[in-house]
Amino acid sequence: MAKKQFKAESKRLLDMMIHSIYTHREIFLRELISNASDAIDKIYYKALTDDSLTFSKDSYYIRITADKDQRTLTISDSGIGMTKEELEENLGVIAKSGSLAFKKDNEIKDGYDIIGQFGVGFYSAFMVADVVTVISKALGSEQAYKWESKGADGYTMEASDKESIGTDIILKIKENTEDEKYDEYLDQYRLKAIIKKYSDFIRYPIKMDITGRRPKADQENEYEDYTEEQVVNSMVPIWRKNKNELTPEDYENFYTEKRYGFDKPIKHVHISVDGAVRYNAILFIPESIPFDYYTKEYEKGLELYSNGVLIMSKCADLLPDYFSFVKGMVDSEDLSLNISREMLQHDRQLKLIAKNIKNKIKSQLLSLLKDEREQYDLFYDSFGRQLKYGVYSDYGSNKEDLQDLIMFYSSKEKKLVTLDEYVSRMPEDQKFIYYASGESIERIEKLPQIELLTEKGFEILYFTDDIDEFAIRILTNYKEKEFKSVSSGDLGIEAEDKDNNTDTVQEENKELFSFMKEILADKVKDVRASKRLKSHPVCIATEGELTVEMEKILKSMPNSQNVKADKVLEINANHQVFQSLKNAFAQDKDKLSLYTNLLYNQALLIEGLQVNDPVEFTNDICKIMV
Numbered sequence: 001m002a003k004k005q006f007k008a009e010s011k012r013l014l015d016m017m018i019h020s021i022y023t024h025r026e027i028f029l030r031e032l033i034s035n036a037s038d039a040i041d042k043i044y045y046k047a048l049t050d051d052s053l054t055f056s057k058d059s060y061y062i063r064i065t066a067d068k069d070q071r072t073l074t075i076s077d078s079g080i081g082m083t084k085e086e087l088e089e090n091l092g093v094i095a096k097s098g099s100l101a102f103k104k105d106n107e108i109k110d111g112y113d114i115i116g117q118f119g120v121g122f123y124s125a126f127m128v129a130d131v132v133t134v135i136s137k138a139l140g141s142e143q144a145y146k147w148e149s150k151g152a153d154g155y156t157m158e159a160s161d162k163e164s165i166g167t168d169i170i171l172k173i174k175e176n177t178e179d180e181k182y183d184e185y186l187d188q189y190r191l192k193a194i195i196k197k198y199s200d201f202i203r204y205p206i207k208m209d210i211t212g213r214r215p216k217a218d219q220e221n222e223y224e225d226y227t228e229e230q231v232v233n234s235m236v237p238i239w240r241k242n243k244n245e246l247t248p249e250d251y252e253n254f255y256t257e258k259r260y261g262f263d264k265p266i267k268h269v270h271i272s273v274d275g276a277v278r279y280n281a282i283l284f285i286p287e288s289i290p291f292d293y294y295t296k297e298y299e300k301g302l303e304l305y306s307n308g309v310l311i312m313s314k315c316a317d318l319l320p321d322y323f324s325f326v327k328g329m330v331d332s333e334d335l336s337l338n339i340s341r342e343m344l345q346h347d348r349q350l351k352l353i354a355k356n357i358k359n360k361i362k363s364q365l366l367s368l369l370k371d372e373r374e375q376y377d378l379f380y381d382s383f384g385r386q387l388k389y390g391v392y393s394d395y396g397s398n399k400e401d402l403q404d405l406i407m408f409y410s411s412k413e414k415k416l417v418t419l420d421e422y423v424s425r426m427p428e429d430q431k432f433i434y435y436a437s438g439e440s441i442e443r444i445e446k447l448p449q450i451e452l453l454t455e456k457g458f459e460i461l462y463f464t465d466d467i468d469e470f471a472i473r474i475l476t477n478y479k480e481k482e483f484k485s486v487s488s489g490d491l492g493i494e495a496e497d498k499d500n501n502t503d504t505v506q507e508e509n510k511e512l513f514s515f516m517k518e519i520l521a522d523k524v525k526d527v528r529a530s531k532r533l534k535s536h537p538v539c540i541a542t543e544g545e546l547t548v549e550m551e552k553i554l555k556s557m558p559n560s561q562n563v564k565a566d567k568v569l570e571i572n573a574n575h576q577v578f579q580s581l582k583n584a585f586a587q588d589k590d591k592l593s594l595y596t597n598l599l600y601n602q603a604l605l606i607e608g609l610q611v612n613d614p615v616e617f618t619n620d621i622c623k624i625m626v
Ligand SMILES: Nc1ncnc2c1ncn2[C@@H]1O[C@H](COP(=O)(O)OP(=O)(O)OP(=O)(O)O)[C@@H](O)[C@H]1O
Pocket: 031, 035, 036, 039, 077, 079, 080, 081, 082, 090, 091, 118, 119, 120, 121, 122, 123, 167, 259
């Protein structure tokens, strides 16, 4: 029979899977059982919603059969099965989600990475088997098909016999090697232990023949071997269990088994509500960002069950966008099985659940912040940006919910702090919450604009994310303290003039400043003596709503209008450069023009802005050198 080739990327992945040194080979069983359970979910759901089908509950099961002589391990299910096309489609291509394409060849080093990142499910069978045979009969088909593969060189497909609807997956277990005892995957007790460990809560019975020894009836000291079919798993879904009976590992196993993520969740929340609306939920706050999280491909949502039957794998209406990182499931008896996506959106029960869940997540995050700061920092590193987007989006309608969860880097603490922490430390005479924006902490630390505030001992929040300043603008204040950019025209420091004669200097040099303004024309709104500069000669301050940082961000957006911040060029009157400006004003206006342009361009560079004409700028520098 002609062999069909796997798609190129699948072949590569398979190769790695087969040759990988993966320490947890046993998880192949979890993967296959999980697929079987999904397949039964599908047929069960159909049976419940389609009157033309009748099934009895007893007909849903997963069966594990080990045959030591043949070295085969068979995982059978009475699920929905696969047609010929589905076998091709589902098993001929790995990682259909496209996640593999995301990873470049050299980034994938061994199987761990692959499973860890994408969960290639079915293919993990090749970690323990030389040959994998899948015999499947789909619901509604007369004909069964057999798919078989020895690994990376391809697979065969042919018509086959199978009585009942469902799928058998037959693994020809590898021979033992010096390092690896594959025999264990044919041992009933070992298999039972693996199932208990990873798949205990699967809703359908996982049946296995278990052999034991027992005393013979009526005969003393005589024993006999017997084999009986046992249901190995407890079948109670974890969300229906009592929290006290469950260990953190149980939740972690559930998280992995459900493929919510491949990290270790930072926190889980187990909710059982029995009030106006009844539901159970298990929610997880992941530790790391899914690879597509900050892209449009990412789909938020929780699994939605109606009385134990999965009705939607990603119910988006259960989570607000700003908590879109939350994973998990909700099971409610109050939802109808036949409910459509459109109807769900208007469902009163679902709305109540969503609101309740939102509050739970918020309170969990707050308690994480309060009691487990390191964990919160870890979480914030991944998802803090999303919370800040939440403050900004929907015209700030969720800002109350989120303002206590966001953090920024503090100039004083040298770490992330909350707004509450900042405000509670503010000296009495400090009116504003000060912030400085820039590309990185290192660059902000060098900004001339922060000199005065730093010298006076004020704490400054550093904004390094694009969204930061926009979010803060929507917040406008926190606990009645307004936010103020270090570049804003008036810093609101009463004491600032005491040791500073800026106003006098400004007055005395009025003509010099207005001459400089004329040279720069509409590039700046004004040129004036600075109150905030200490050692640097020049900086840009802004007036009005828009800061330089916001201008940069808006300009980088597609279809950006030509937005401009109102810039003011501030000159340090105590710097030697100011004397040179005054001399040039008195003696040589061309020189003043040269100096003014140079200072302006320098101020732009400090801000991380581009100079308008780099060639002219370098020529100007040469002019002062010769
Ligand atoms: N026992 C089965 N019965 C019916 N369909 C199956 C069975 N096993 C696998 N499939 C089909 O093959 C597809 C691929 O399975 P595989 O385990 O590789 O990935 P997955 O389960 O979709 O995703 P992932 O494992 O990454 O969560 C499944 O989505 C399912 O449609």
